[in-house]
Amino acid sequence: MSAPPTGLKQVFREVLRSKTGIIGVVLLLFITSLALLTPFIAPFDIAKKWNDIQWWSDNPVLAAPSWMTIIMPDKYSTTIILDEFSSTTTQQGDIRITTHTSSFRYSFRNFPSEIKLVLDADYEVQKPQIRITLSRPDGENIVIFQGLPNKGENIVNLSLDPQSQDLIVSYLFSNFGVAPSAVYPEVVLFAVKDANMNDRMKASVLRGIYRLTIDVIAFDDRTEVRPRLYVYGNAFGLFGTDAFRRDLIVGIMWGAPIALAFGTIAAVVTVLLQVIIGAAGTWFGTRSDELVQRVADFFLIIPVLPILILVNIIYGINIWALLGWVILFSLVGVSSKVARSMVLQIREEQYIEAAISYGASKKRVLFLYMLPRMLPYMFALIALSAPIYIFLEATLSFLDLGDPNIPSWGKILGDAYEEGALYLGYWWWVIFPALMIILVSLGFTLFAYSFDKVVNPRLREE
Amino acid sequence: MTLLKVSDLRIWYPVQKGIFSRLGYVKAVDGVSFSLNERETLALVGESGSGKTTLGRATLGLIKPTAGHIIFDGKDLTKITDKKQLMEFRRKTAMIFQDPFSSLSPTFPVFRILEEPLIIHGVKSKEERVNIVYRALELVKLQPVELFAAKYPHMLSGGQRQRVAIARALILGPKYVVADEPVSMLDASVRVEILYLLRELQEKLGLAFLYITHDIATAKYFSHKIAVMYAGKIVEYGETREVLRNPIHPYTQALISTLPDPDPKNRFRMMVVIKGEPPNLMNPPSGCRFHPRCPFANEKCSTEEPFLREINEGHFVSCHYAGEVFIKETTTSAVS
Numbered sequence: 001m002s003a004p005p006t007g008l009k010q011v012f013r014e015v016l017r018s019k020t021g022i023i024g025v026v027l028l029l030f031i032t033s034l035a036l037l038t039p040f041i042a043p044f045d046i047a048k049k050w051n052d053i054q055w056w057s058d059n060p061v062l063a064a065p066s067w068m069t070i071i072m073p074d075k076y077s078t079t080i081i082l083d084e085f086s087s088t089t090t091q092q093g094d095i096r097i098t099t100h101t102s103s104f105r106y107s108f109r110n111f112p113s114e115i116k117l118v119l120d121a122d123y124e125v126q127k128p129q130i131r132i133t134l135s136r137p138d139g140e141n142i143v144i145f146q147g148l149p150n151k152g153e154n155i156v157n158l159s160l161d162p163q164s165q166d167l168i169v170s171y172l173f174s175n176f177g178v179a180p181s182a183v184y185p186e187v188v189l190f191a192v193k194d195a196n197m198n199d200r201m202k203a204s205v206l207r208g209i210y211r212l213t214i215d216v217i218a219f220d221d222r223t224e225v226r227p228r229l230y231v232y233g234n235a236f237g238l239f240g241t242d243a244f245r246r247d248l249i250v251g252i253m254w255g256a257p258i259a260l261a262f263g264t265i266a267a268v269v270t271v272l273l274q275v276i277i278g279a280a281g282t283w284f285g286t287r288s289d290e291l292v293q294r295v296a297d298f299f300l301i302i303p304v305l306p307i308l309i310l311v312n313i314i315y316g317i318n319i320w321a322l323l324g325w326v327i328l329f330s331l332v333g334v335s336s337k338v339a340r341s342m343v344l345q346i347r348e349e350q351y352i353e354a355a356i357s358y359g360a361s362k363k364r365v366l367f368l369y370m371l372p373r374m375l376p377y378m379f380a381l382i383a384l385s386a387p388i389y390i391f392l393e394a395t396l397s398f399l400d401l402g403d404p405n406i407p408s409w410g411k412i413l414g415d416a417y418e419e420g421a422l423y424l425g426y427w428w429w430v431i432f433p434a435l436m437i438i439l440v441s442l443g444f445t446l447f448a449y450s451f452d453k454v455v456n457p458r459l460r461e462e
Numbered sequence: 463m464t465l466l467k468v469s470d471l472r473i474w475y476p477v478q479k480g481i482f483s484r485l486g487y488v489k490a491v492d493g494v495s496f497s498l499n500e501r502e503t504l505a506l507v508g509e510s511g512s513g514k515t516t517l518g519r520a521t522l523g524l525i526k527p528t529a530g531h532i533i534f535d536g537k538d539l540t541k542i543t544d545k546k547q548l549m550e551f552r553r554k555t556a557m558i559f560q561d562p563f564s565s566l567s568p569t570f571p572v573f574r575i576l577e578e579p580l581i582i583h584g585v586k587s588k589e590e591r592v593n594i595v596y597r598a599l600e601l602v603k604l605q606p607v608e609l610f611a612a613k614y615p616h617m618l619s620g621g622q623r624q625r626v627a628i629a630r631a632l633i634l635g636p637k638y639v640v641a642d643e644p645v646s647m648l649d650a651s652v653r654v655e656i657l658y659l660l661r662e663l664q665e666k667l668g669l670a671f672l673y674i675t676h677d678i679a680t681a682k683y684f685s686h687k688i689a690v691m692y693a694g695k696i697v698e699y700g701e702t703r704e705v706l707r708n709p710i711h712p713y714t715q716a717l718i719s720t721l722p723d724p725d726p727k728n729r730f731r732m733m734v735v736i737k738g739e740p741p742n743l744m745n746p747p748s749g750c751r752f753h754p755r756c757p758f759a760n761e762k763c764s765t766e767e768p769f770l771r772e773i774n775e776g777h778f779v780s781c782h783y784a785g786e787v788f789i790k791e792t793t794t795s796a797v798s
Binding site: 350354373 | 519524548549552553555557559561565566567568569578579582583627630
């Protein structure tokens with residue numbers, strides 16, 4: 001058995017020789033590059049809007065990842081946005097009639113999840129009159145909206161708007177003589193015409209070219225209406241959306257730098273502090289050794305999580321304050337004990353005595369002669385404790401005690417839990433953030449284990 | 463001129479069981495006195511556990527003595543409290559260690575190892591430090607110096623490492639160097655080289671050595687005076703030639719008789735091996751500490767403690783029957 005390598009460079013070379021080391025390093029590199037790229041792909045402005053429900057309203061609600069349309073084309077569809085219209089205008093005295101038309105092909109095998117209409121309107125005094133008709137591939141023309149828009153953006157969710165629902169009910173009544181109490185416009189509009197066309201389960205999808213006609217009757221010259229139509233699917237983005245229409249990829253990507261920053265900063269600072277305090281305590285004398293070790297024992301038995309929850313409830317802290325509290329509760333701890341054992345071992349080496357014999361101060365011996373020897377061990381300790389802090393942050397976020405302003409994996413999981421995502425089958429809402437936490441922890445842990453194997457002679461393979 | 467004078471030095475380690483009950487003391491060094499002149503080598507000989515290393519370290523102020531005085535260059539080391547004086551003392555003294563694999567910091571290259579004492583003692587200019595370091599490497603014959611200065615200890619052989627350790631000991635220009643078994647962990651071939659080097663350096667730089675060893679053969683080669691330690695006490699002290707030619711204490715006699723003798727005429731001579739083991743220093747034997755193992759011990763030896771007395775000129779022995787008892791070497795006839 002050879003002696004453990006002392007330099008960090010040699011240790012890294014050894015780590016990269018083991019399979020676990022390679023896997024760990026690859027995982028960490030992946031997460032780190034993700035964390036570094038995130039600010040460029042999704043600027044922080046987007047992450048800050050995480051809690052702004054309005055901002056996400058263009059996305060479908062609870063959509064599965066869009067690649068599910070390839071795997072299961074019968075069940076998943078993507079969103080169709082109709083925002084380019086061709087217009088014709090005729091003037092009849094004071095009245096100006098503008099007709100916007102546009103068409104789209106609906107070829108999915110399932111119904112849209114929602115239909116939303118956005119009317120961007122402007123006028124001088126009198127509101128324009130608007131009538132919107134959907135012409136279906138089977139020749140049916142169904143009026144889906146009739147009304148007077150306000151100035152600015154008018155959002156009409158056809159699936160929820162009572163007026164539009166009434167229009168659909170009257171269509172059903174005139175055709176089949178029934179007026180259902182609950183009506184689903186997104187189904188009726190895209191179903192083959194028969195008595196079951198209001199039933200999502202029984203109706204079949206009518207595929208083909210649909211045409212949207214918007215008639216605007218304007219009463220003054222300034223009047224202008226820009227329509228947009230959203231036919232929401234149930235698949236969106238790489239990781240889908242949650243119940244608040246948020247694109248989960250933003251949360252998952254921003255989770256990486258946040259988890260990494262929190263985990264590594266907490267791990268580096270606490271391990272450094274613990275090692276330095278522990279080593280100094282042991283090195284400077286029996287009494288300080290006793291003091292540090294007993295305080296470490298104390299900190300090891302106090303339950304940090306409940307205390308952090310308490311602190312959080314009282315002060316309502318953000319992520320950096322949380323980091324501060326975590327560090328405060330980890331000034332001494334396990335790593336101090338490791339440092340103690342190492343100091344006891346290193347101080348018996350003759351070069352330490354030699355240093356004293358040529359007049360090196362105790363401080364110099366500690367920082368220049370002893371701590372560099374512990375550096376590889378500190379690295380292993382940091383890599384081992386980083387996932388602990390990532391889990392801690394995730395736990396607090398899950399309990400809704402983390403920083404409320406930024407997305408994190410724990411918070412996404414917490415939201416999913418509150419909405420009963422797994423029970424209701426929204427698996428993408430749970431699996432992806434959980435997978436990220438697992439990957440980061442696995443990366444750190446594998447790396448730490450292979451590191452430990454290199455620096456810890458007891459674990460070295462022959 | 464006397465450089466170092468140690469008088470009645472005692473180093474007792476308290477042995478504790480739990481926090482309150484004190485079991486007693488390990489008397490590692492118990493009432494030792496000797497003096498060392500400038501440019502002189504004193505060999506401190508004894509088996510492991512006899513307190514020789516403890517004594518050597520105490521003379522460097524690395525261990526605080528329980529009682530007694532260490533007077534170095536006219537100043538009492540046990541009374542130095544001033545940091546400046548202590549640093550002055552540190553500059554004038556140095557130590558060479560037994561294990562060249564553990565006595566050099568593995569994280570520093572040779573240059574940094576040798577530079578450290580200079581930094582600590584305030585040699586400000588880098589250029590000057592480089593000069594001193596290179597000169598020291600030349601002195602210990604590690605050439606080319608630039609090549610060795612850049613190496614890390616793990617790249618060097620045992621002998622080369624010990625040379626670096628010697629260079630480090632000499633870099634501050636000390637007057638007094640404690641060499642704690644400097645060659646016992648080296649290969650036999652390297653051993654002689656290092657001893658030659660040490661002797662050469664002594665002549666060149668005028669060093670005084672305290673040469674701690676369990677090997678009388680190298681002591682004979684290297685030292686001017688010799689002190690034999692047993693169980694924390696000096697039992698015999700004098701000029702090396704005189705002590706080796708005419709050993710008086712039974713313990714010294716036994717030690718010397720164990721030396722391998724190259725003379726083929728003596729090939730059937732039996733070595734006299736002292737029976738038993740060194741005593742437990744927490745509870746040393748009463749009277750003469752050697753009496754349980756001494757072939758000549760009687761009533762008086764177990765009750766009355768002997769003191770060092772001058773038997774011949776400059777030859778001190780601590781034995782009640784000094785000059786009267788001699789270990790006879792038995793000779794066997796041909797091996798049957």
